[in-house]
Amino acid sequence: MATVTFKGNQVTTFGSLPKIGDDAPNFRLIATDLxxxxxxxxxxxxxxxxxxxxxDTGVCAQSVRTFNEQAAQLDNTKVLCISKDLPFAFARFCAAEGLDNVESLSDFRDGNFGKSYGLTFVDGPLEGLHSRCVVVLNDKAEVVYTEQVAEITDEPDYEAALKSIS
Structure with a gap:
């Protein structure tokens, strides 16, 4: 279990993020076209x-916008924005914002992504949702970078994540 904070209050996750050098766990997520x-x-x-x-929260929306902007500059890189939001919410948001350099994927059906990546909250007001994290994989699906943001209301370290791509 990992411990982070939400507005200064301690919350825990289901497990821990995969370690650098590990093969990334497989997943089945739902795209905006279902x-x-x-x-x-x-x-x-x-x-x-x-x-x-x-x-539908300010910091989460900003992370999608920021990665969308920066993804346009990256070769051979896909940015997947993942939460338990319904695919319809993702489609609405990306269309309204004109975002087309990221893919939105939902873990709403079974929550197995959050469990296998160890980032589902098990307590606190956001119990059942995902912790704010960034995991970067190389072209062989090996983990090359992870960040579990210590305070949920903070943005991730975009620069460090993108520098990990070689």
Whole structure:
């Protein structure tokens, strides 16, 4: 279990993020067109997993905007924005914001992504949602960077995450 804070109050997660050098756990997430996506769909690309509680909060929305802007400059890299939001909320948000350099994926069906990556909250007011994390994978789906943001209301370290892509 990992411990982070939400507005200064301690909350815990289901487990711990994968370790650098590990093979990333596979996943099945739902795209905005309701198709299923797995890690295998992204093999051969660097992948930034931008994970957060809900796109309907200011900090989460900003992380999607920031990665969208910076992803346009990255070669052979996919940015996946992941939460338990319904695919319809993601589609609405990205369309309204004109975001097209990120993919939005939902863990709403079974929550297995959050469990296998060890980042689902097990207590606190956001229990059942995802912790704010960034996990970067190389083109072989090996973990090259992780960050579990210590205070949920803070943004991730975009620069460090993107520098980890070689």
């Amino acid at each position: 198709s299923s996506k797995s890690l295998n769909d992204y093999l051969g690309h660097n992948v930034v997993l931008n994970i957060f509680p809900s796109v």
